[in-house]
Amino acid sequence: MIMVIGGFNTKLPPPTYGNAITILNIDGGGIKGILPTVLLRNLEKALQNVSNDETAALADYFDVITGTSTGGLIAAMLTTPHPNDPSRPLLSPEQIKQFYLDFGPSIFNQTAARKWSPIISHFPKYDGKFLHEKAREILQETRLSDTLTNVVIPAFDILQVHPVIFSSFKVKKVPSLNAKLSDIAIGTSAAPTLLPAYNFTNGDNEFNLIDGALAASSPAFLAVNEVMQELEEKNYDFIPVNPNEPTKFVLLSLGCGRTGTPGHNTSVVNQYTATKWAPFLLSGLLEAARDIVEYNLESIFPSLQSSENYYLRIEEYSLDQTLTADNATIENMEKLIKAGEDLLEQRVKILNVTSFTHHEKPSELDTNAEALQGLAEILYKEQQLRLKTKSIMEKRGRPFVDAITSPLRMFGME
Numbered sequence: 001m002i003m004v005i006g007g008f009n010t011k012l013p014p015p016t017y018g019n020a021i022t023i024l025n026i027d028g029g030g031i032k033g034i035l036p037t038v039l040l041r042n043l044e045k046a047l048q049n050v051s052n053d054e055t056a057a058l059a060d061y062f063d064v065i066t067g068t069s070t071g072g073l074i075a076a077m078l079t080t081p082h083p084n085d086p087s088r089p090l091l092s093p094e095q096i097k098q099f100y101l102d103f104g105p106s107i108f109n110q111t112a113a114r115k116w117s118p119i120i121s122h123f124p125k126y127d128g129k130f131l132h133e134k135a136r137e138i139l140q141e142t143r144l145s146d147t148l149t150n151v152v153i154p155a156f157d158i159l160q161v162h163p164v165i166f167s168s169f170k171v172k173k174v175p176s177l178n179a180k181l182s183d184i185a186i187g188t189s190a191a192p193t194l195l196p197a198y199n200f201t202n203g204d205n206e207f208n209l210i211d212g213a214l215a216a217s218s219p220a221f222l223a224v225n226e227v228m229q230e231l232e233e234k235n236y237d238f239i240p241v242n243p244n245e246p247t248k249f250v251l252l253s254l255g256c257g258r259t260g261t262p263g264h265n266t267s268v269v270n271q272y273t274a275t276k277w278a279p280f281l282l283s284g285l286l287e288a289a290r291d292i293v294e295y296n297l298e299s300i301f302p303s304l305q306s307s308e309n310y311y312l313r314i315e316e317y318s319l320d321q322t323l324t325a326d327n328a329t330i331e332n333m334e335k336l337i338k339a340g341e342d343l344l345e346q347r348v349k350i351l352n353v354t355s356f357t358h359h360e361k362p363s364e365l366d367t368n369a370e371a372l373q374g375l376a377e378i379l380y381k382e383q384q385l386r387l388k389t390k391s392i393m394e395k396r397g398r399p400f401v402d403a404i405t406s407p408l409r410m411f412g413m414e
Contacts, residue, residue, distance in 0.1 A: 011060040011087070012149065014237035017386035017393070020248040020310075021227055021238065022379060024062040025220035027315075028069025028213040029256025030191065030325025031108060034100045034333055036074065036254040038340025039314055040093035042369060043252070046376035051383075057089045059148035061379040064168075066152040066223040068212035070256065070325075072188035073135070076181040079147035080139055089148055090138070097337070099138075104328035106130045108194075125326065128195045132186055139182040145171050147181070152223045154215040155187040158197060159208040163215035169226050176205035188212035194326055220253040221297060248309055250378060253297070255315030257339055259323060312375060313350070314368050316343050344369040 015021045026036050040058065048056045059065065059079050067075035077099070080090040091099070107130050144151060150168040157164050164177075166188075171178040179202040187198045187209030197210045216222045230238045231247060240247065297311055316339055323332055323339070348371050366374065 012063070012383055013386040013390045015063055015386075016237055016239055017389040018382050019240075019245075019385060020250045020378075020382055021064075022062045022250045022382060023064045023066065023220070023223045023227070023252070024058065024075075025218065025223060025251065025253040026065075026067035026071030026074050027218045027253075027255045028067075028071050028188075028191075028211065030070055030194070031100060031104045031328045031333065032256035032319075032323060032325055032336060033070035033074055034097055034104075034336040035257045035316065035340040035343070036071070037093045037097035037100070038337055039254055039344065039368070039372070040074075040078075041097065042344055043372045043376060044093055046373050047380060050376050050380045055088065057092065057148075059089050061383055062149055064150045064152060064223045064227065066219045067188075068154050068216055068219045069189050069191060071219075071254075072153040072155075072212055073185045075151055075153060076139060076142075076147075076185045079149055079151050080142045080181060081146060081148055083140075087148075099134075100328075101333055103130070103134055104333060105330070107134075108326040108328040110329070124192075124196045125194050128186075128190070128198075131189065131195065132198075135182040135185050139180065139185065142181045144168060144178050144181065144184065152219060152226050153184050153188050154212040154219050154222060155184070155190075155207075155209040156212065156214040157208055158210055159206075164207065164209065165215075165222065165226075167226050169230055176203050178202070179207070183207075191325065218253065218255070220251060224249065224251070224297075250310045250375070250382070251297070251312070252375060253311070253313045255313075257316040257319035257323065257336070259319045259321045310375070310378060312348070312371055314343065314371075315349075316340075317349070344372075 026033075026040075029035075044056070044058055047058070047061060048054050057078075065075045065079055067073070074096055077091045077096050078089055078093070082088045082090045108126055109130070144166055145168070147168060151166070152168070153166045155164045155166065156162075164187075166177050166179065166184045179200070183198070183200045183202070187200070187207060188211065190196060190198045190209055191211040191213070195211075197208060199206070199208050201207070212219070227238065227249075238247070297313070319339060320335060323335055345367050348366050348368060
């Protein structure tokens with residue numbers, strides 16, 4: 001059976017018609033989600049320029065869009081069909097940035113937060129009601145199976161004590177995962193201590209969710225794994241027309257900016273109480289999880305089936321310490337926009353897999369803006385190749401599945 005990618009978008013035929021599988025990842029970070037929207041706006045504008053199409057959208061070029069926490073909310077908004085034109089996304093990156101500017105101060109209401117104490121309060125810092133209301137208002141009744149392209153959003157179920165991966169690839173096998181995007185977005189954004197855990201039911205299944213960062217603070221590798229499972233299961237949408245051709249990946253991974261967790265001397269931490277350890281452990285573990293994802297991708301991506309894989313990670317590693325996940329003052333949100341704009345002018349950085357330090361790529365003189373321009377050209381060429389190949393196959397007058405099942409049988413892959 002051939003799986004239809006996403007919902008209504010016809011501008012991106014399946015990867016089997018092309019040379020690569022394209023993935024967009026967006027990390028978590030609360031109000032810091034403003035920063036990647038600046039980068040995404042830059043990429044979308046580059047795609048519109050290279051395609052000479054002012055309606056071009058990110059969902060027209062990525063086979064998978066994945067995100068966790070605030071990144072999951074962004075992924076949901078980028079892939080929800082517009083009610084007046086189901087082939088187009090509901091919101092652009094610029095409109096999503098405006099969502100944060102308009103509603104961030106109400107989601108992270110500092111007046112209410114002043115009554116909260118991390119030591120004595122028995123409830124999260126924010127009640128989450130405004131976020132829940134806006135997520136439902138914007139995403140409406142859209143379900144995971146309705147999205148314009150494949151979506152992968154992780155959360156963590158605190159009742160079952162395991163991750164839940166809301167994946168477009170799994171909804172046919174596990175119908176309970178075909179939840180409303182509003183419920184998925186609220187669940188993946190439920191950051192412990194900041195926002196309340198979220199309970200909802202879908203069919204006969206109950207979910208009790210907290211922040212997806214507890215499962216995957218940077219879900220890029222998760223999306224790659226989802227695609228690899230489709231290849232393993234012989235999903236025709238992902239198998240090259242020529243089965244001798246290795247599968248290639250194009251992956252863009254965006255962070256929300258890292259302020260860094262202050263280091264501590266062993267003589268100091270040995271005097272810590274459990275209460276003092278808690279915030280350091282949470283932030284430290286999330287930072288470590290992101291580094292491990294980068295480590296894995298930097299380590300294996302060059303050899304992942306093909307030397308022609310493309311991996312670009314863009315992250316601000318020295319963000320102002322005041323720009324925390326819930327600091328949604330007008331001043332700080334403007335700083336986040338400026339941080340995103342400045343990041344575009346910085347050189348591309350990579351992780352040293354030995355020292356876990358980040359440095360400019362020695363062979364790359366590109367700024368992040370130039371790298372995104374180059375990526376736009378790669379994505380456009382891939383899209384055009386797929387459209388051309390699909391047209392040729394259809395003109396041959398036989399179903400595409402027949403054209404690929406013969407070589408599959410020949411090579412014993414069916």
